[in-house]
Amino acid sequence: MENIVNLCKRRGFIWQGSEIYGGMSGTWDYGPLGTALKRNIMQAWWQYWVEDREDMYGIDAAIIMNPRTWVASGHTATFSDPLVECKFCHNRFRADKLGNFGANVTTEELVTAKVKCPVCGKIDWSEVKQFNMMFETKVGATGNDVAYLRPETAQGIFTNYRNVVDTMYPDLPFGLCQQGKAFRNEISPRDFVFRSREFEQMEIEYFINPKTWEADFEKLLNDCHEFLEQIIGLPKDLIHELDVTEEDRAHYSRRTIDIEFDYPIGREELMGIAYRTDFDLSNIQRESGKNMEYTIKGTTEKFIPHVIEPSFGVERLLMAVLTSAYTEDEIAGEKRTLLKLPEHLAPFRSCVSPLLKNKPELVAKAQEVYQTLRQKYHNVTWDDSGNIGKRYRKQDEIGTPKCIVIDFDTIEDNTVTIRDRDTTKQIRTPISDL
Numbered sequence: 001m002e003n004i005v006n007l008c009k010r011r012g013f014i015w016q017g018s019e020i021y022g023g024m025s026g027t028w029d030y031g032p033l034g035t036a037l038k039r040n041i042m043q044a045w046w047q048y049w050v051e052d053r054e055d056m057y058g059i060d061a062a063i064i065m066n067p068r069t070w071v072a073s074g075h076t077a078t079f080s081d082p083l084v085e086c087k088f089c090h091n092r093f094r095a096d097k098l099g100n101f102g103a104n105v106t107t108e109e110l111v112t113a114k115v116k117c118p119v120c121g122k123i124d125w126s127e128v129k130q131f132n133m134m135f136e137t138k139v140g141a142t143g144n145d146v147a148y149l150r151p152e153t154a155q156g157i158f159t160n161y162r163n164v165v166d167t168m169y170p171d172l173p174f175g176l177c178q179q180g181k182a183f184r185n186e187i188s189p190r191d192f193v194f195r196s197r198e199f200e201q202m203e204i205e206y207f208i209n210p211k212t213w214e215a216d217f218e219k220l221l222n223d224c225h226e227f228l229e230q231i232i233g234l235p236k237d238l239i240h241e242l243d244v245t246e247e248d249r250a251h252y253s254r255r256t257i258d259i260e261f262d263y264p265i266g267r268e269e270l271m272g273i274a275y276r277t278d279f280d281l282s283n284i285q286r287e288s289g290k291n292m293e294y295t296i297k298g299t300t301e302k303f304i305p306h307v308i309e310p311s312f313g314v315e316r317l318l319m320a321v322l323t324s325a326y327t328e329d330e331i332a333g334e335k336r337t338l339l340k341l342p343e344h345l346a347p348f349r350s351c352v353s354p355l356l357k358n359k360p361e362l363v364a365k366a367q368e369v370y371q372t373l374r375q376k377y378h379n380v381t382w383d384d385s386g387n388i389g390k391r392y393r394k395q396d397e398i399g400t401p402k403c404i405v406i407d408f409d410t411i412e413d414n415t416v417t418i419r420d421r422d423t424t425k426q427i428r429t430p431i432s433d434l
């Protein structure tokens with residue numbers, strides 16, 4: 001994990017947020033390569049779930065929503081973590097994470113279990129308080145109107161369900177998809193980008209007839225596997241399903257599967273898929289007074305649709321991609337690091353360079369090839385720094401699948417060398433075939 005974090009920093013994938021001012025806990029900034037990788041992952045998701053399907057629609061709701069949203073969804077009342085303070089050193093902790101405790105852990109339990117402060121070692125705990133994780137902000141000039149940064153993208157979908165039904169007339173079942181930022185005031189952000197205070201979600205609310213929920217759930221679960229394994233290219237043997245027990249499920253959920261991934265930090269949740277019944281739409285109907293029923297076309301049969309929710313975290317998916325791509329091997333007795341990223345996710349599809357930087361005719365020819373490929377493929381990079389071996393090592397480390405080199409033969413016969421990242425094998429190809 002440390003090697004990957006270092007590579008992310010050194011090569012411009014991910015930096016600590018506001019690093020220049022000493023950082024901002026629980027936030028991360030994406031550099032040029034990380035941004036490119038993240039956008040490619042999000043685009044692959046959008047294409048698979050929205051553009052390539054006839055039963056899905058994309059939406060993009062505001063981050064700041066009417067606070068009644070969070071009353072209806074239950075976040076105002078219950079979206080909290082147990083917080084405890086060490087009365088000696090005044091550090092604050094998530095009480096349940098200080099040992100093997102439940103979410104309703106009490107001070108007495110901590111004392112009985114002889115839990116020591118991880119910082120100062122004393123046992124001097126405050127009362128455990130429930131700490132709401134929503135970020136509060138004030139709206140408008142009066143400063144009295146409290147609003148929240150959304151803690152999930154899902155409610156932006158549910159609150160627009162009626163608008164979509166009334167404008168797009170979708171047949172049931174249908175899904176609404178959204179990508180975007182969400183915010184949670186985590187007491188202790190940790191494990192690199194896994195648990196941060198600002199993060200990006202990709203969520204689907206799939207509206208169904210409750211009669212068919214089991215079949216619909218199976219179908220979506222299969223699609224999730226197809227997306228992760230075929231589209232994103234994650235190794236199947238690192239992906240695991242955890243059928244969440246009734247006791248651990250949200251009270252309204254009849255079935256939840258966490259899809260976990262073997263990260264270097266251990267097996268952690270990558271995404272989840274939950275059958276949420278009509279919990280959300282019924283809450284909205286009660287809070288808003290608006291009718292959330294769907295009428296089956298050509299009939300008088302109507303009901304509030306039930307929902308299955310596949311929910312992805314962009315950062316967790318990105319880390320799964322990075323950690324499964326990260327490879328160390330040895331080429332001709334020399335150690336190298338490479339990212340075996342799939343071509344459609346790599347920040348750069350290829351790198352063009354002249355064999356020698358100080359030969360104007362090579363540079364001119366290489367520039368010509370570079371500009372042509374850029375027009376065709378867009379994410380093509382140029383590298384004429386150092387010697388050719390150093391360029392290969394750099395491109396291997398940032399996951400560029402192909403390096404195209406222009407040499408003296410190119411001037412003669414219009415062929416170039418293409419060097420493959422994974423095998424390091426080189427082939428000779430006419431420029432017209434690139």
Ligand SMILES: [Zn+2]
Binds near residue numbers: 087090091117120122
């Ligand atoms: Zn302490």
